[in-house]
Amino acid sequence: MAGSVLTIKDLHVEIEGKEILKGVNLEVKGGEIHAIMGPNGTGKSTLSSAVMGHPKYKVTQGTITLDGEDVLEMEVDERARAGLFLGMQYPSEISGVTNADFLRSAINSRREEGKEISLMKFIRKMDSQMEFLEMDLDMAQRYLNEGFSGGEKKRNEILQLMMIEPKIAILDEIDSGLDIDALKVVSKGINEMRSEDFGCLIITHYQRLLNYITPDHVHVMMQGRVVKSGGPELAQRLETEGYDWIKQELGIEDETVGLEA
Amino acid sequence: MTTEMKLPFDQEYITSFSKEMGEPEWLTELRVQSLEKADTLPMPRPDKTKINKWNFTHFNKLIVKSDEFKSLEELPEAVKPLIDADHSNSVYIQRNNKPAYLKLSAELQEKGVIFTDMYTASRMHGDLLKKYFMQSAVKADENKLTALHAAFLNGGAFLYVPKNVTIEEPIQAIFLHDDAEANLFNHVIVAAEDNSSVVYVENYISTVDSADSKVNIVSEVIAGANARIQYGAVDTLAKGVTAYVNRKGLAGRDAQIEWALGQMNDGNTISENVTLLQGDGSYGDAKTVVVGRGDQVQNFTTKIIHHGKNSEGFILKHGVVKESATVIFNGIGKIEQGASKSNAEQESRVLMLSEKARGDANPILLIDEDDVTAGHAASVGRVDPGQLYYLMSRGIPQAEAERLVIHGFLAPVVNVLPIEGVKKQLVEVIERKVK
Ligand SMILES: Nc1ncnc2c1ncn2[C@@H]1O[C@H](COP(=O)(O)OP(=O)(O)O)[C@@H](O)[C@H]1O
């Protein structure tokens, strides 16, 4: 079967009664890599949280579907099992739960009872992915993200991505706080995932990640909307010229959203 | 406020019981004196829990008749998995008030290690026992319940490790409560002489569903200079059992005492766990995990008192409370004058799983010395929705996500228990209790 399709139409999202997303339209298909760029406070994380179903974010209008299925009807865990993945900007720390136990639960949640992944097979897969991501193998037995550095947390998000193999992933600022070596490793992981069966939406406000991962589509978000879309050349132009030209072109003074009194 | 309490057994009864057991005179005397003092001594006063209506003292039988176990094969199914038959060479099993099984490896016997039931200890090692028994750690006249403990003593174990002896494999005691009419006044002594080290693990386990038993536990843990004692315990006394638990340690110079207590009783429980860091450079680590369910009320006081310079004390308490149960945590770090360069740290956290659950975490630092460091963290709350969201975003259903967070929260004690079977039992008990 060919890749999946995540379709976002006219999405409006409120948080604590304030409208943050004001009509987002986007389609991500298997085999495609999209980048969403934009300055801070323009609604990028809100979009990713709304897709994953964070309870604080309220969808007031519009639709999200995955291969035609209504994502908004699903609980967070159902969305994940349907094939969505969110690499979070700020991953939680969970004491007492080892990285390995957590990942095994995540994988087994997709399998029927009695058909759980064998321990051997799991360990082999985890070891090889950790080696690929140049992670210390003892990270498997450390508690989930507890005491991890910023870079280790991001690497761990990519490890989860590679272990879980979702259909569509959103990676929210997976590049922030990474030094150049870590950035290369994280990019290597994402590139490794590239296939017809995998679609990805990379959220970033730096172009530098895109030096390692060439996106098929680039979108710019401002004021809670996608205000411009293009190919990889759009990211290049943003790198050299910044965002001001877009604001001028569109007559935007303040690109942020939700801060107005 | 004192309520009038008629004690169930008098001086005459206690004296003849002691004689019948062949106890040394000092012990008979201590029993009799304590019985007398119990009349006027005050009840313990656990902070934030009213116990004036609790019944710790009225019971019918001081001794119930129980059979021995001829071999480990005869153990009840609930007890068998606790023992690692291939590796446990030193095990004491007590059935209600009856010493029911004892094994101490020949190697340890040769090294002069003593491990035996309390009755035998009093007969065979009376002078040694006298040095420790309610002398320095827990005093018989601490309160009414410690006095009654001394008077009604009806079980327990004595573990003695001579100088310079290091015991690698854990020494295990199992106190089985399988008679709903049994009452336990159980005393454990773990004494490790200078430069020795030992790991001791005990289970208090009920196999009856509910009982009106009174359980009064005192443990005294005495670590000589540079000795190390690791003390693990899993308590699973049944619903209806009223328990008073007093586990106290005394650490000499450069000594270490580490507690790992899984306190999973289903009845009302008052627990004190005190570590006296007497010697310079001594170290105390007190970890406790607790689950409260049903309508049980539990109060846990953990206290580390620093007398020695450069002493370090760490308290960690994690509790889960569901249904309409109550769990109170009192954590006390006390640094006495002169205990310079000492460090007192504590963390107490309570997770509430229902609207009606009650939980409280009271961290207290009492510091009479300038040149010290101290810190505390305390929280009472619900399972963090951010953590649940994170786990669920990986496909894990909510119930399983909650289970993972709760088990993780209680892991600090589970992880340090040195006997695989006991560790597994604690995990299973947690599983059963939080479900
Ligand atoms: N958890 C939150 N609580 C309150 N306001 C929020 C929250 N998350 C986002 N917002 C609001 O939404 C706006 C957009 O935030 P966000 O989606 O995080 O932007 P970006 O990821 O593009 O930096 C913020 O300026 C803020 O006002």
Ligand SMILES: [Mg+2]
């Ligand atoms: Mg963001």
